[in-house]
Amino acid sequence: MGSMDAYFHQAVVRNKIENELYRRYNVKKGLRNEDGTGVRIGLTRIADVIGYTYENEQKRPCEGKLLYRGYEIRDLVKNKAPMGFEEAGFLLLFGWLPTQRQLQEFHDVLAQAYELPKHFMETNILLTPSSHLMNRLQQMVLALFDYDKAPEDTSPANILRQGMDLMAHMPALITSLFQVKQHHCDRQSLTIHYPQEPLSIAENILYLLREDHTYSAAEAQTLDVLLMLHADHGGGNNSTFTNVVVASTGSDLYSTISASIGSLKGPRHGGANLRVVEMMQCIREEISYQADDAALRQVLLRILDHDFYDHSGLLYGIGHAIYTTSDPRAEIIRSYCERLAKEKGMEDVFSFFLRYERCAKALMKEIKGVDACANVDLYSGLAYTMLSIPKDLYTPLFVCSRIVGWIAHNIENKLYDGRIMRPATRYVGELHSYVKMEDRTYEEDDNRI
Numbered sequence: 001m002g003s004m005d006a007y008f009h010q011a012v013v014r015n016k017i018e019n020e021l022y023r024r025y026n027v028k029k030g031l032r033n034e035d036g037t038g039v040r041i042g043l044t045r046i047a048d049v050i051g052y053t054y055e056n057e058q059k060r061p062c063e064g065k066l067l068y069r070g071y072e073i074r075d076l077v078k079n080k081a082p083m084g085f086e087e088a089g090f091l092l093l094f095g096w097l098p099t100q101r102q103l104q105e106f107h108d109v110l111a112q113a114y115e116l117p118k119h120f121m122e123t124n125i126l127l128t129p130s131s132h133l134m135n136r137l138q139q140m141v142l143a144l145f146d147y148d149k150a151p152e153d154t155s156p157a158n159i160l161r162q163g164m165d166l167m168a169h170m171p172a173l174i175t176s177l178f179q180v181k182q183h184h185c186d187r188q189s190l191t192i193h194y195p196q197e198p199l200s201i202a203e204n205i206l207y208l209l210r211e212d213h214t215y216s217a218a219e220a221q222t223l224d225v226l227l228m229l230h231a232d233h234g235g236g237n238n239s240t241f242t243n244v245v246v247a248s249t250g251s252d253l254y255s256t257i258s259a260s261i262g263s264l265k266g267p268r269h270g271g272a273n274l275r276v277v278e279m280m281q282c283i284r285e286e287i288s289y290q291a292d293d294a295a296l297r298q299v300l301l302r303i304l305d306h307d308f309y310d311h312s313g314l315l316y317g318i319g320h321a322i323y324t325t326s327d328p329r330a331e332i333i334r335s336y337c338e339r340l341a342k343e344k345g346m347e348d349v350f351s352f353f354l355r356y357e358r359c360a361k362a363l364m365k366e367i368k369g370v371d372a373c374a375n376v377d378l379y380s381g382l383a384y385t386m387l388s389i390p391k392d393l394y395t396p397l398f399v400c401s402r403i404v405g406w407i408a409h410n411i412e413n414k415l416y417d418g419r420i421m422r423p424a425t426r427y428v429g430e431l432h433s434y435v436k437m438e439d440r441t442y443e444e445d446d447n448r449i
């Protein structure tokens, strides 16, 4: 690679695109307007995410709100049915709060598809473990294409059928991928259970994960709430947008869902839940939970300076593209974590997370000049830890839930927009007349080859 590295270095220097050009041609970097708000790419009736208001054409921070089909997430969580995730799933997919009978029917259809197709486990899961479950999960979703009787049918009704099947398969898929990874990579014994039809998605995840099947009602209800909170976040979040972009070409649902999983894996998106706990572990090893705020601030400054943890310069679990003052999901999970911390004797860990949140927010204001809040990923990993859920499953659990939003937006877009997504870029390079191979010479000091 030696010479390629040198060429790459030269290519970076030669092909630089100056920031000024983005302004000159009014190009919306990251599909963002000048004030950081997103460029509108669609209309939706599924969910609304509110993080700021406008006063006199000025963006103003405000408390965050998340609405599923017009219902506030706080109200949905507070009044949830025992199968709250299924209730939220029905609401997002169909548009109204289900009656008891409709919820039962929804559960029954999902339960029929809990088990993976015959021989899928032996052929696809057992033989090729991977060190990263998100990558494997993408592959497994693509592999399920071959077990579908109408994989290429992209009619909205078929997408709903396929989507519900995938949603139902998720607990068995993610837990068995985890068990196999543990068996192959960590030399643990291999135990794989069958999903149970009467159980909810949340209960099945715990049932399948635990060797002795046991979990408490409180644990299942907490996981159910976590799944509810992650189920959708409007049409603009990266993984949902990805789904709609791929679907707009007429591609099949397995391709769109696997693309979304690839997007959600990213540490600036769903993968942040894993980075948060790894980063907190590194901070703890560096300064201990007992360190004062001054020491914590120093480490966070080093993170911002690309000088600690993964050198990305990011304080994981902090900041959001829309929310400013608060992310309602983080607030709800934080309150669950506070309760769980008392029960599990983990108050020191929880209060360290609280201090991280406070110091990180203050630094974001001081150094970056932005109102950043704790996002959903700050406390979700901690909540999973308290439920004894292994780290490998944090982001796959996000998939288990967000798949509902991906399907809902996929269908809505198909029904009412239906146009291939095709934005434009402006060419800002030079124009050249063709140079024959024998005429390609570079000055010695040009340093390009």
Ligand SMILES: CC(=O)SCCNC(=O)CCNC(=O)[C@H](O)C(C)(C)COP(=O)(O)OP(=O)(O)OC[C@H]1O[C@@H](n2cnc3c(N)ncnc32)[C@H](O)[C@@H]1OP(=O)(O)O
Pocket (backbone or CB within 6 Å): 036, 267, 268, 269, 270, 272, 304, 313, 314, 315, 316, 317, 318, 319, 320, 321, 322, 368, 370, 372, 375, 376, 377
């Ligand atoms: C489910 C989810 O996806 S929730 C988000 C999970 N992701 C994380 O927790 C990762 C950390 N956070 C981030 O990377 C960002 O806050 C994002 C990706 C969530 C949002 O990014 P943006 O919309 O670009 O944020 P915003 O416009 O407020 O950023 C302003 C500046 O602050 C920086 N910034 C934002 N958040 C952070 C952060 N947590 N740590 C360090 N810098 C940050 C941005 O890089 C930007 O800097 P720049 O002007 O020098 O480029």
Ligand SMILES: O=C([O-])CC(=O)C(=O)O
Pocket (backbone or CB within 6 Å): 232, 233, 236, 237, 238, 269, 320, 321, 322, 375, 376
């Ligand atoms: O909305 C976003 O950009 C990211 C997010 O919080 C989510 O997808 O849940």
